[in-house]
């Protein structure tokens with residue numbers, strides 16, 4: 470996959486695809502926008518978020534502000550965008566239990582539904598290790614429900630990513646992540662593909678899958694675990710550049 474990605478990108482560029490990104494102000498989203506800006510594989514990229522941020526990107530990349538509670542009202546923004554990248558997410562600590570479910574499940578599903586109705590063919594969803602509709606943990610259950618709901622929508626290609634701990638220089642201070650990364654650092658050092666992944670690798674894996682030719686048969690839905698995502702990225706396993 471990663472070895473063919475250069476030729477896939479060259480072919481993909483000639484096909485005039487357009488994309489949207491939700492969650493583009495987050496850590497995976499920022500890495501994705503940076504990579505998309507560098508690779509220039511899309512004719513147009515629409516970044517859809519709740520707030521505008523300063524970006525140093527080319528003219529093919531534009532930002533639009535949306536209200537995710539009323540995404541149907543912004544349906545026209547998705548018109549002509551055949552590829553979708555979903556990097557949305559929050560934490561229970563930040564948004565509370567209901568707020569977490571709303572963002573990590575309901576906003577994800579609303580994005581999938583509205584974009585599909587407007588002709589989106591490929592959808593790449595950043596989920597998480599442990600996603601499971603039957604889990605007793607709110608986080609894992611919510612992620613599992615987002616995945617299952619997205620599978621029902623019928624994209625030509627649905628790629629679901631289940632990364633482990635994301636490696637990045639997060640602007641926001643998250644105590645849980647700090648403790649976890651401290652505790653897990655020996656494992657991350659010794660086995661860099663096992664339980665963690667740089668956000669740049671998640672971003673590049675999503676891009677490499679999107680540019681691969683579609684089989685044209687029944688809808689494809691594939692789940693990429695942490696190690697698969699490393700492999701698909703074709704990038705070195707450690708560190709985080711920013």
Ligand SMILES: NC(=O)c1ccc[n+]([C@@H]2O[C@H](COP(=O)([O-])OP(=O)(O)OC[C@H]3O[C@@H](n4cnc5c(N)ncnc54)[C@H](OP(=O)(O)O)[C@@H]3O)[C@@H](O)[C@H]2O)c1
Nearest residue numbers: 492493494495496497519557558559595597632633634635
């Ligand atoms: N952190 C980890 O180690 C880890 C591990 C595995 C999987 N994941 C999952 O990977 C995905 C990406 O993670 P990340 O760390 O890149 O996320 P992040 O940095 O927290 O960014 C999340 C994105 O979602 C947007 N968002 C949050 N609440 C919103 C709301 N109420 N309305 C509209 N947009 C909202 C944020 O916009 P604003 O900037 O406006 O808030 C931001 O663009 C998430 O689904 C996360 O659960 C994370």
